[in-house]
Amino acid sequence: MAGVSPMSRLFQRRQVWNILKLINKQSSFAAVRVSTPKACATLHGKCSKVQGQVQKDFRRHDSNCVKRTDVNFDDIISLLGSGSLQLIDVREPSELVQQGEFPTALNIPLGQVGSALNMAPHTFKALYGCDKPEFDDDNIVFACFAGIRSVEAMTMAHEIGYSKARQYAGGFKEWMEKTAEGEI
DSSP states (O other), rough: OOOOOOHHHHHHHHHHHHHHHHHHHHHTTEEEEEESSSEEEHHHHOOEEEETTEEEEEEOSSSSSTTTTEEEEHHHHHHHHHHHEEEOOOSHHHHHHHHOOOOTTTOOOOHHHHHHHOOOOHHHHHSSSSSSOOTTTSEEEEOOSSHHHHHHHHHHHHHHHOTEEEEETTHHHEEEEEHHOOOO
16 A cells, blocks of 8 residues: 555544444345445455445345345246246235336345244145245345345344345336336
8 A cells, every 4th residue: 555644544444343333233135335545455356436436235135235135036036937037026915006016026124024934844834835945045036126125124034044046136126117127
């Protein structure tokens, strides 16, 4: 860091520390916008420069913005087409009535996800009308309206043992925008 004073480095370290404190105070799905001269590059590798500032959007559990646990609209369409998607919509039933539903999605409100995934398979089938996902299924995708509650549901699933569970970050909001544009 030629030409950077010790005070500047101290300031940058404090910025990184403050950013990390902010992330830890937020819930696991909080998105934080970082815009500092060098701090972001210290936290994460791939950053972009805008007007001389390093900028990065990131989530607490993510080091590359697009997590391996996120699926996008095209992934959802592909999985729906293959018939292998186990889409779990974690919105409340009243939201489904007001906003609409994903095709073939199973509705398990966020507050019930943990108990549902811990149920015995026969109890799950009796309550939800379909087979309970297996721990090693790689086609389990959680969704909500804007991708916030789906992260919480996915995190719960990971803690229970569904380590390959993913989430649709765009949520029903993106689904409606893309389907209205005729992308399916």
